[in-house]
Amino acid sequence: MTAPALARALDLITRVRGVRGAMVVSRSDGLVVAEQLMEGIKGSAVAALASSLAGRLQRAMISAGLGSSQFWHLQCDQGALLVVPAGAEHGLLLVAVTEADVNVGLVRLELLRAAETAV
């Protein structure tokens, strides 16, 4: 994982129409590792809360005997949060902030590709 590789991966994610920003978040401490966000998105807040959510979801899925998460899609009124756990033993999260009418499948594909190649 290098800074230029992360920047390239985020660039590919944010090129998808309807994506307002993407970032790599450290799952254990909820801090931003790399980001490409449009103005108005509070990256540090999204990172902290996404990492907190990841921990709780992980516990819920382990309790339900479902294993670890592969992809989350949180649909909201004005957009969506798409997240793919990445890195060694999922130490990172790849997060995309999107508009409501985004092609979720395409963003998911780019997130998974970035998780495999850049992280």
Add this chain to the structure above:
Amino acid sequence: MTIRAVETWTLEPLTTYVTEAGARLVLLMTPAGQVLAQSGFSRAVDVMAASALGAAIVASTSELARLMSQPPFAGLSHQGQRNGIFLSAFDTDRGPLVVLVVYELDASSLGLVQLFLEQLVADLRAASPKTGVPKQVLAADFERDLNDSLNSLFGR
């Protein structure tokens, strides 16, 4: 969750912070180590030790910053395997204050602690008394003030 305050204006901001950040222990104090409020501590001796050590850390890092010709550090984080400690100093109308936060990595994170700290600082600044200059802490008064604070915090 037990939150107690020597200065009651700190109570509401601190309660909100502890709930939202998922902090295990929080200590709000002056840079001299005078405790204004605490959350989660059950023994006075722990508050005494934590406030003294926290104040010493802030003093030593401020001196390091001064040697580097930098303004004092805004925050200091130390993370272990299960717990993390975060220390931050900020100004209010009451005078400079220091907050020491201990969080469990299972329940919170450095990101959450920092995120809600911004709100805590804003709430404390809004709630802090606007009048009166903070009194200088004299060595002779320190022990008495400390005992008074601990008596208030632990209801003795």
